[in-house]
């Protein structure tokens with residue numbers, strides 16, 4: 001599917017409800033992500049952000065209606081879904097003893113015929129992504145020997161090698177230093193512009209989320225508490241109400257900047 005052929009909405013989710021271990025985790029969440037848009041899902045710990053991403057990515061059963069690029073996911077074969085959606089989970093399961101290149105190559109699985117082998121185009125795609133993320137020098141290293149930040153970039157590389165038009169990122173930069181955070185998010189943004197990629201990402205760093213996202217969805221207790229452009233969602237009032245956080249929100253060049261403010265004990 002080229003960028004021009006894509007329907008207007010990458011994600012249309014209506015009344016998404018997820019129950020896990022007898023508890024209602026998502027309680028009727030509506031979410032629309034336009035094709036080419038970057039939407040950040042924010043909210044306090046346990047709000048349901050990862051669960052929402054997993055529901056959209058088809059990684060857990062959800063009630064309600066979820067469509068990806070105009071097709072209801074219930075009717076979507078796994079292989080088709082894997083060509084449309086690439087997910088970077090918070091803590092992906094790493095196959096023991098696997099080399100970085102082979103792991104990234106797993107991203108090409110949706111294009112490899114059953115019982116077939118990867119093509120030269122698949123090998124080239126994996127190599128290209130490794131180069132783009134400056135990971136070539138790790139290609140033959142075992143994944144388990146990488147640092148947390150290096151590994152996180154490899155997880156992203158595998159998702160990008162998948163070449164899917166929708167990228168679901170669950171806390172994609174938590175293990176990265178500030179320079180690599182910017183590199184990775186700039187790369188995702190560049191791919192968004194070049195290839196019309198759509199991004200749905202959970203992010204705890206609210207300033208960074210606000211700089212990159214077109215829109216934000218604030219989840220609290222499994223429901224949408226607020227949604228809109230970063231300036232409407234990143235307000236001192238909403239952050240106090242839903243995070244119990246004392247913050248100052250300052251106007252930045254590319255969006256609001258959220259600065260935590262320490263409360264000082266009264267001196268006696």
Ligand SMILES: Nc1ncnc2c1ncn2[C@@H]1O[C@H](COP(=O)(O)OP(=O)(O)OP(=O)(O)O)[C@@H](O)[C@H]1O
Pocket residue numbers: 020021022023025043044045046047048049050051052
């Ligand atoms: N299998 C499960 N059984 C019961 N409860 C679960 C299960 N999986 C997740 N939960 C609960 O669902 C809630 C939402 O979890 P989720 O991981 O979606 O939150 P989150 O917003 O991504 O949080 P965080 O910011 O801490 O990553 C949490 O309270 C979690 O304990």
